[in-house]
Amino acid sequence: MATLFKNYINTFRGLSTEIWWLALITLINRAGTMVIPFLSLYLKEDLQFTVSHIAWVMSAFGLGSVVGSWLGGKLTDSFGYYKVMVNSLWATGVLFIGLQFLNTFATICLGIFVVMLVADTFRPAMFVALNAYSKPENKIRSLTLIRLAINLGFSAGPALGGLIITGLGYGGLFWVDGITCIIATLVMIKVLHPKKAKVLDEVKVENPVSAYSDGIFLVFLVAMALFGIVFLQYFSTITIYYKDVHVLTEFEIGILLGLNGFLIFVFEMPLIKWLENTSFTKLGLMFFGIVLTGLSLFILNLTSWSGILIIGMLLMTFGEMITFPFSNAFAVERAKKGNQGEYMALYSISFSIAHIFGHNAGLQLTANVGFNNTWYIITGIAVICAIILFVLKENLKTNKTKTSWKTKKIS
Template sequence: MKKLYTNYVNTFKGLSKEVWWLSLITLINRAGTMVIPFLSLYLTKSLDFTLKDVGWIMTCFGLGSVVGSWLGGKLTDKIGFYKVMKISLFLTGVLFIALQFVTTFVGFCLGIFLVMLVADTFRPAMFVALSAYSKPENKTRSVTLIRLAINLGFSAGPAVGGLIITSLGYSGLFWVDGVTCILATILLVIVLNPKKAKTLDEVKNENPISIFSDKAFWVFFISMFIFGFVFLQYFSTMPLYYKDAHHLSELEIGLIMGMNGFLIFLLEMPLIKWLEESKYSKERLMFVGLLLTGISFLVLNLTGWVGVLIVGMLFMTIGEMIAFPFSNAFVMERAKRGNQGEYMAYYSIAFSAAHIFGHNSGMQMVDILGFDNTWWIITVLSLVGLFFLSVLIRVTKKEKLKV
């Protein structure tokens, strides 16, 4: 047991203190965005919006995320990741506090668009910072640590958010969200001053190639959009499947969903370290990640046994643990040939676009075709994504032969 613990701790060794600080800032920021899980409840219960209204507001949410990711990449390349992160965190805090005073439908559409636009400029800047503060051999594990922080934040946020709503109401939620973002800004200024922080891998490309001429990246972009589309079903259509098709209670649904975060926290870092040492290429590991995620939907149609829900969640969790860190590391490596902020922005946009189309399309398919047919379609879509990743494997292999 002691050896197991020692091996687990050792997987975190070698990461710079700046990466640890960046993870803590991300944890505070993500735990602070606790308004998001309760947004649909707030809009229907407190503001009396219809479900159709909520659908349009969530579309504005996704569009704000896409524009914010793009703008964040542009600004990062122009003024640097530190200024973008600082301005984004502070203004997000102010906007979250202000959003509680918006009560009209059009006003909230514009408000949530603006909040997400400002909030998601942080993402490309944070990934570029992560690249700068990580040694090349530690980048994948650094990304994994950030993912652990995000998962812990998303796990703690809703729990704390529920307590705040019970004691202070929804207005308290907006205040806490805003204040935590501002606190994260203060921590960023104290611990990540660029004059004092130790940059380990600064990339300044004097003649960057345009991202639009990087064909391999756009094959990757399409495959990541498809992966995001498939993966996000677990956060929209899957809870409905648990309740309507298998008649699980909210507690049982929460336990299955919670298993995902717990396994990631427990196993992702050792798994990534082991896979890095296995010498498989990032492209092949992404292929395995999407394959396992696709299988998680396929198994649901093979049996009516309720235990298959846990089997499906296990396949998806392992697929997620492999696909996300290695896809992120792939982009960081690829970005050295162009503008880093731009590359990280379009990586974020692939998932932001999946948010816009994935949730709504999944709901429509379930409504029209039922759960079983939807899972077959999602499985076929996974195969399409695997085709694009197989093309990516061939293209990058040819690139390496030319070098």
């Protein structure tokens, strides 16, 4: 046991102090995002919205995320990641507190749009900051540490969120979320001010390539948007499925969602460390992760036994653990060819687009064709995503072989 623990600790060695601070800031921020998993339930139970209305609110959520990610990339390339991150954090905190006072369909849609626009300017800036604060050889592990912080926050958040709903109602979630964003801002100002933080990998490209002209990257983004549609069912449709079909309480739903974050906290870093040393390519690993995620929804139709929910959560969690770190790393690697903010903004936008269509499609499908057919359709999307990644992997492999052959011929 002592050896196992020592090996686990060793997977974190070599990461910069700034990355650890960035992870702490992310943990504080994400621990408060307990509103997000419960948003569809809040709209349904507290505001008495119809499923159709909830679907459109979630689309407003995604649209705000798209605009925010695009704007975040532009602002990061113009003003630097630090200013964008600080201003995004404190403004998001204030807006989350104000969101609870909106109660009509139109104002909720507008409010969610504005909150996500401001909140998601943070994401491209955070990816660029992560790249700057990490040594080149530690990129994937640094990305994984940030994801651990996110998921540790998500594991505590939903469980705490369930308790807050029980004791204070849904309004308490908005206060906690807003306050944690403001606390994260104060921590960042204290420890990651440009005068204190050490940049380890500042990339400057003389003639940057536009991300919009990088065909391989654009195809990759299509696959990521499809993966996002599948994955995001766990943050809207699945919570209603848990409650309506398996009759789970909000606290039980929070515990089940928290299991996801806990497993990632324990297993992701050792898993990524091990996978880095295998012969699998990043795209090959993403292919496997997407297959697991699609399978996690498909098996829900196999039995009415509630234990299948845990098995589904395990499959989704390992699929997520494999797909996200290596997709992040693939995007960061491609970003070194051009404006980093633009590349990472497009990467963030691919998931924001998934927010626009994923929540809405899942909720509308459940309302019209039922949960069982919805899981079959979403599994089909996962299959299409896996096929795209497989073709892209083979294409890159072929291009690499041709490039190697030409280099040998010239020499």
